[in-house]
Amino acid sequence: MLRRKIVINAFLLFxxxxxxxxxxxxxxxxxAALANQSADEVTSQAxxxxxxxxxxxxxxxxQAEKKDGELAGxxxxxxxxxxxKIFLDSDISGYVEYITHIQNIxxxxxxxxxxxxxxxSGRxxxxxxxKIRLVGExxxxxxxxxxxxxxxxxxxGWVKNGSPAGTAGLSRRxxxxxIRLVEKGSTELVEGNGFVSKGMEFSYxxxxxxxxxxxxxxxxxxAGxxxxxxKMKAMKIxxxxxxxxxxxxxxxxxxxxxxDSVYKSSSxxxxxxxxxxxxxxxKIRLxxxxxxxxDVYYRSHIEGYGWLGWAKNDEISGNxxxxxxxEAIEIKLLPKGTNFVTGDSYIAKDxxxxxxxxxxxxxxxxxxxxxxxxxxxxxxxxxxAFKIMLNTELSGSIQYKAFVEDGDWEENYKSxxxxxxxxxxxxxxxxxxxxxxxxxxxxxDVYYRVHSDKYGWLGWAKNDEMAGATYYDIQAIExxxxxxxxxxxxxxxxxxxxxxxxxxxxxxYTYYRDKNGKQxxxxxxxxxxxxxxxxxGVMIGKNVRKVIDVSEHNGKINWDTVKSQGDVDGxxxxxxxxxxAREDAQLANNIAALKRLNIPYGIYIYSYAENYNEGKQYxxxxxxxxxxxxxxxxxxxFLDLESNGITSYMGVSQYEKxxxxxVDTMFSKGYGNLTxxxxxxxxxxxxxxxxxxxxxxxxxxxxxxxCTYSGSYVGWQYSSTERIPGISGNxxxxxxxxxF
Numbered sequence: 196m197l198r199r200k201i202v203i204n205a206f207l208l209f210x211x212x213x214x215x216x217x218x219x220x221x222x223x224x225x226x227a228a229l230a231n232q233s234a235d236e237v238t239s240q241a242x243x244x245x246x247x248x249x250x251x252x253x254x255x256x257x258q259a260e261k262k263d264g265e266l267a268g269x270x271x272x273x274x275x276x277x278x279x280k281i282f283l284d285s286d287i288s289g290y291v292e293y294i295t296h297i298q299n300i301x302x303x304x305x306x307x308x309x310x311x312x313x314x315x316s317g318r319x320x321x322x323x324x325x326k327i328r329l330v331g332e333x334x335x336x337x338x339x340x341x342x343x344x345x346x347x348x349x350x351x352g353w354v355k356n357g358s359p360a361g362t363a364g365l366s367r368r369x370x371x372x373x374i375r376l377v378e379k380g381s382t383e384l385v386e387g388n389g390f391v392s393k394g395m396e397f398s399y400x401x402x403x404x405x406x407x408x409x410x411x412x413x414x415x416x417x418a419g420x421x422x423x424x425x426k427m428k429a430m431k432i433x434x435x436x437x438x439x440x441x442x443x444x445x446x447x448x449x450x451x452x453x454x455d456s457v458y459k460s461s462s463x464x465x466x467x468x469x470x471x472x473x474x475x476x477x478k479i480r481l482x483x484x485x486x487x488x489x490d491v492y493y494r495s496h497i498e499g500y501g502w503l504g505w506a507k508n509d510e511i512s513g514n515x516x517x518x519x520x521x522e523a524i525e526i527k528l529l530p531k532g533t534n535f536v537t538g539d540s541y542i543a544k545d546x547x548x549x550x551x552x553x554x555x556x557x558x559x560x561x562x563x564x565x566x567x568x569x570x571x572x573x574x575x576x577x578x579x580a581f582k583i584m585l586n587t588e589l590s591g592s593i594q595y596k597a598f599v600e601d602g603d604w605e606e607n608y609k610s611x612x613x614x615x616x617x618x619x620x621x622x623x624x625x626x627x628x629x630x631x632x633x634x635x636x637x638x639x640d641v642y643y644r645v646h647s648d649k650y651g652w653l654g655w656a657k658n659d660e661m662a663g664a665t666y667y668d669i670q671a672i673e674x675x676x677x678x679x680x681x682x683x684x685x686x687x688x689x690x691x692x693x694x695x696x697x698x699x700x701x702x703x704y705t706y707y708r709d710k711n712g713k714q715x716x717x718x719x720x721x722x723x724x725x726x727x728x729x730x731x732g733v734m735i736g737k738n739v740r741k742v743i744d745v746s747e748h749n750g751k752i753n754w755d756t757v758k759s760q761g762d763v764d765g766x767x768x769x770x771x772x773x774x775x776a777r778e779d780a781q782l783a784n785n786i787a788a789l790k791r792l793n794i795p796y797g798i799y800i801y802s803y804a805e806n807y808n809e810g811k812q813y814x815x816x817x818x819x820x821x822x823x824x825x826x827x828x829x830x831x832x833f834l835d836l837e838s839n840g841i842t843s844y845m846g847v848s849q850y851e852k853x854x855x856x857x858v859d860t861m862f863s864k865g866y867g868n869l870t871x872x873x874x875x876x877x878x879x880x881x882x883x884x885x886x887x888x889x890x891x892x893x894x895x896x897x898x899x900x901x902c903t904y905s906g907s908y909v910g911w912q913y914s915s916t917e918r919i920p921g922i923s924g925n926x927x928x929x930x931x932x933x934x935f
Contacts, residue, residue, distance in 0.1 A: 244285040244337060246376050251278035251316050268371030270344050275321035275368035278314030289331025291339065294440060296324035296363050302440040321368035324361030324390065324437070337376045340384045344371035345391070352387020363437025364393035392437035399526050402429035402468045419523030421496050424682070426450075426473025426520035429466030431459070434485075434528075441483030443491065448476040450518045450683045451566075471686055473520040476513035476541060478506075489528050492535055496523040497542070499680030504538020516544040518683040546587035546635060550674055553580035553618055570671030572646050577623035577668040580616030582609070591633020593641065598626035598722060600668070623668035626693070626722060630659035639676045640684065644692065646671035656692035657684075664694040665722050666710040695721060698734075705734040718762055725764075727930050729900045729913070740764035740931040742830065742910060744799065747772060747780035749922055754788035756921030763919065765795040765830050765935060770820045774803040775812060778820065786824045795935050797830030799873055802857075803841045805849065810856025818864040830935045832866055833873040833894055834858075836883060847885045854888060876904045894929070909933040 247262040253274040261267040262284075268276050283291040292306040295313045298320040306328075307313040314322050329339050340355045346367040354360045361369050377383055398411040401418040404426050411433070412418050419427045434443040444458040447465045450472040458480075459465040466474050479493050480486070486508075494505045495513045498520045506512040513521050519542070529535055551562045552569035555576040562584070563569050570578045577600075585593050594608035597615045600622040608630070609615040616624045629643050630636070642657045647664040656662035663669055677684050697707050707715040707728065715728040718741055727735045741762055745752065746769035757763055766789060769779045779785075789796045800817055804810045817832060834857050836842075836850060845853075854872065861870040874883055875896040883892065895904045896912040910929045917928040 242287070244283075244287060244333065244376050246291070246339065246374050247282040247284055248372070248374050249280045249282075250276050250372065251312075251314065253277060253319075253321075256316075264373050264375040266371055266373055268344065268369070270349075270371050272370075273346070274370060275346075276314070276370060276372065277318075277320060277322060278312050278316050279322070279325070279372070280310055280312055281327065281374065283309050283329075283333070285333055287333045287336060289329055289333030291327065291329055293325060293327040295322050295326075296359075296361065296437070297321075298323060298366070298368075301442075322361070323365075323367060323369060324359050324363050325369070325372070326357050326359050326440075327374065328357035336379055338379060338381075339374065340377055340386075341372060341374040342387075342389055343369050345369055348391060351391070352389040353384050354386055354389035355384075358386075359390040359392075359438045361389075362391045364396075364435060365391065390438060393435070394437075395528075396433070396435040397528055399430065399432040399524070401427050401524065402464075402466065403427055404473065407468070415525055415527045417496075417523050417525055419496065419521070421501075421523050423522075424498065425522060426498075427466075427522055427524065428470060428473050429464050429468045430474065430477070430524065431462055431464050432479070432526065433462045435461070436485055439484040439488065441481060441485035443479065443481055443485070445477060445479045447474045448513070448515070449473070450475045450520060472683065474513070475517070475519055475521060476511055476515055477521065477524065478509050478511055479526065480509035488531055490531060490533065490535075492527040492529060492537070494525055494540065495521045497521050498682060499678070500542065503542070504540045505536065506540035507535075507537050510537075511541040514542040514544075516547075517542060517678045518681040519678060520681075520683070544676070544678075546585065546589055546639060546676055548583055548585060548593065548641075548674055548676055550581060550583045550672070552578050552672065553614070553616065554578055555621070555623075565675050566673065568646075568671050568673050570646065570669070572651075572671050574670075575648065576670060577648070578616075578670055578672065579621070579623060580614045580618050581624070581627075581672060582614045583611060583629070583674060585611040585635075587635060589634045589638065591631060591635035591637075593629065593631055593635070595627060595629040597624040598663070599623075600625055604628075604723065624663075625665065625667060625669060626661050626663035627669065627672065628659050628661055629656075629674065638679060640679060641674065641676055642684065642687065643672065643674045645669045645673075647694070649696065650691075650694055653694065654690045654692040655687040657689070661693040661722065664696045666696050667694075697721075706732045707734065731900050733900070735901075735911075735913075736930055736932055740935070742767060742929045742931045743917075743919060743922075744769070744912070744927045744929070745781075745785065745922070747782075749781070749924065749926065751781065751784065752788070753921035754785075754792055754794070757919060758792050758794060760920035761922075763794070765797070765931065767797040767799055767830060767833065767929075769801065770798050771800050771816060774801075775816050782820070783824070786826065795829055796826075797828045797832065797869075797935075798826065799833035799835050801835045801837070802853065803839065804853045804857070805842065805845065807852040807856035810853040810858075811860045814857045814860030814864070817861065818866065821866065828869060830931075831871060831893065832861065832869045833871060835873045836878065837874060838878060838882070846882055847888070850883055851885060851887050854891065858891070876902070879904060879906065 247260055248267050249260045250267040251257050281291050281293050290309045292308050294303050294306045296302050327341050338355045340353050342353045343360045344350050345362050397414055399418050400411040402408050432443050442461045444460050445465050446455050446458045448454045479491050481491050492505045492507050493512050496502050548565050549562050550569050552560050583593050593611050595615050596605040596608045598604050629641050631641050640657055642655045644655045645662045646652050647667045649667040650664050714732045716730050716732050719726050724738055726737050727739050729735055742765040744767040768785050772779050804813050861867050871893040872891045873894040879892050889906045893908050894910040895908045902911040910931045912929040915927045916925045919926045
């Protein structure tokens with residue numbers, strides 16, 4: 196009995212031990228399970244990610260929020276999506292951003308971030324495509340997938356991480372969208388054909404003078420013309436890249452102008468089709484995703500040079516400040532990394548001017564640059580001095596001089612940086628001349644214009660021409676350098692850059708009064724040019740010469756006084772007295788003085804010849820005198836034919852023989868080209884009136900207000916009673932219309 200109790204007790208103890216052991220194991224298992232359960236819960240909380248989205252639907256407005264692959268929008272109802280908001284719900288750092296392609300707008304200007312509205316509301320504009328991407332740490336662990344339901348196409352394939360989904364260029368609406376987050380490396384979703392478009396389209400078009408808009412051309416083709424000397428006045432570029440954000444932008448610089456104020460975008464016009472001027476430079480660039488994937492290359496064909504090297508991505512193509520027209524352009528779009536050679540894409544001006552004016556009551560003004568005004572207008576202030584500065588490495592300089600009020604032209608030209616005119620003397624500048632020297636003059640033309648207190652802005656003068664109005668103050672000046680190759684200069688108004696003020700017309704005649712109102716009735720110099728006005732005040736000649744003729748009857752002449760005070764340009768000497776009896780008594784003295792003073796001269800011989808042989812004798816005498824005194828009678832050799840006691844009976848036939856004898860002999864002596872006839876108007880119209888003699892009459896006498904001789908002549912002896920300093924008594928004076 197006792198043994199049985201022991202056995203039972205031992206068995207019970209074993210069971211108890213076994214139970215306790217199992218309970219311990221169970222406790223350990225439960226503890227491990229609890230521990231594992233806590234770790235799973237922590238992991239689940241750390242990796243909590245969800246994508247939520249909400250769409251604005253035609254006729255409905257904002258739909259309820261959807262998430263993690265649920266359909267947002269509608270299908271089978273033909274309703275457009277108009278806007279979308281996307282939210283990222285995640286404990287992992289980062290955010291979601293998205294951008295939509297909108298009807299009539301294209302891709303938005305920038306991406307929207309978590310919760311912001313992309314698209315429009317209240318404008319009835321459809322969404323056509325969308326791009327969605329993750330940013331930050333979450334993008335390292337997850338991909339974002341999305342697909343859209345598009346008009347006519349239904350559900351398109353899945354795309355991910357910023358790729359476009361939808362359509363572009365096809366005018367189709369988005370109707371629904373699904374969005375999911377998938378761990379990196381997952382094969383749960385497969386990308387497909389999620390975007391449908393017309394593909395990239397690229398073309399450009401030139402507007403050319405006289406031709407207007409030419410046909411658009413494609414990538415790398417020539418827009419514009421070459422070899423026709425036509426300026427390109429405007430252009431436009433069209434780029435459609437539906438799957439990419441960004442656009443093409445371009446800006447132009449006009450001849451005689453500045454760069455446009457803003458860049459133009461695809462299909463907009465740059466330049467001005469209605470302008471007188473063309474385009475001289477251009478810059479082209481891409482923006483946003485297009486700029487990340489492509490480079491834009493372009494080159495210009497410019498006047499005087501042809502095709503320049505290729506520019507790239509907003510570099511200058513053409514020329515800067517040289518006013519050379521662009522005639523054609525070529526443009527290429529190439530993927531990033533393409534090996535394409537660029538070169539010297541533009542030509543820059545290498546000489547620049549600046550200038551400064553000294554103005555009445557103001558003093559020295561600030562220095563201004565080319566194409567700017569120095570001085571004043573509308574204030575009645577005279578410009579008293581000016582100076583021009585030059586910035587160049589070319590050889591040569593700029594030189595200039597002024598005609599000063601109550602004075603004359605400055606004796607010497609001033610060089611760059613020197614003042615021309617006067618300071619502190621209260622005198623105005625009335626005329627200016629400007630010129631270039633050295634290589635500068637070989638490469639450039641200098642143009643300049645002035646503002647006169649009487650006439651306003653005058654025309655453009657160039658390269659040492661006079662600019663201004665005689666006796667009227669200059670108030671302002673403008674100066675420009677132009678390349679010799681530039682034809683834009685032809686558009687400048689150059690007429691009336693110099694006005695001989697004081698001149699006026701009346702009854703078909705030209706008269707002149709000086710600034711004091713005095714009428715010109717004699718010889719007068721106006722800004723370096725010599726004029727002759729008759730006693731009525733009528734202008735007889737411009738840039739003419741005053742010539743006197745003298746003989747022993749004028750006595751001994753003080754030729755130094757004649758030269759310094761007589762305003763005489765030339766002299767004609769009588770070489771004989773009483774026919775061929777002897778030389779003129781003052782010939783030797785006169786010819787010696789004229790040579791010493793370097794005064795131009797000619798000679799004449801009074802004729803009593805009655806036939807051919809006597810004409811020869813007069814010629815022999817003339818030639819011997821020329822040889823004796825080593826004369827150079829550049830004004831001419833004249834046979835003086837007048838009616839006298841011996842020749843008064845003679846008519847045309849007798850004079851033709853005399854003249855032939857004289858002229859034949861003078862040709863044989865080598866002086867024929869200088870030989871002609873002097874006579875007076877009535878004799879020319881009677882005794883000498885033949886087709887043989889009249890062409891040989893080049894010096895005519897008629898003491899009248901006008902010369903009415905109908906033949907051609909180079910000298911008109913208008914008076915025999917003039918007074919010349921250095922000569923006693925009356926003097927014969929002629930107006931000479933030819934150079935000598």
